[in-house]
Amino acid sequence: MNTILETFLSKVNALYQLEPKNLPMDVVKEMVKMSPEELFKTCSQLAVLRHNIPKDQKPIDLNEKEIATLAETYLRELLKRFRR
DSSP states (O other): OOHHHHHHHHHOOSGGGGSGGGSOHHHHHHHHHSOHHHHHHHHHHHHHHHHOOOBTTBOOOOOHHHHHHHHHHHHHHHHHHHHO
16 A cells, blocks of 8 residues: 555544545545556455444454445445546
8 A cells, every 4th residue: 555545544533534525635646546456456445444333343244245346336436526
């Protein structure tokens, strides 16, 4: 992970900050420069962070397909930001 994303994540203190529409422009610019594989990996990580809220003290257990679905949804939301 690059330093811009690391700096952003170190300052996140609320889940709404992980929403694609709320990402700082410097983070978005870095994501645009990524290879497709790197972008998918980053979207996967951000999507899992955004949805990783355990309930009743149970950890969330996501399988590979669920993570991929979350990542695809996150990427679609990010693309909507560019269409505005």
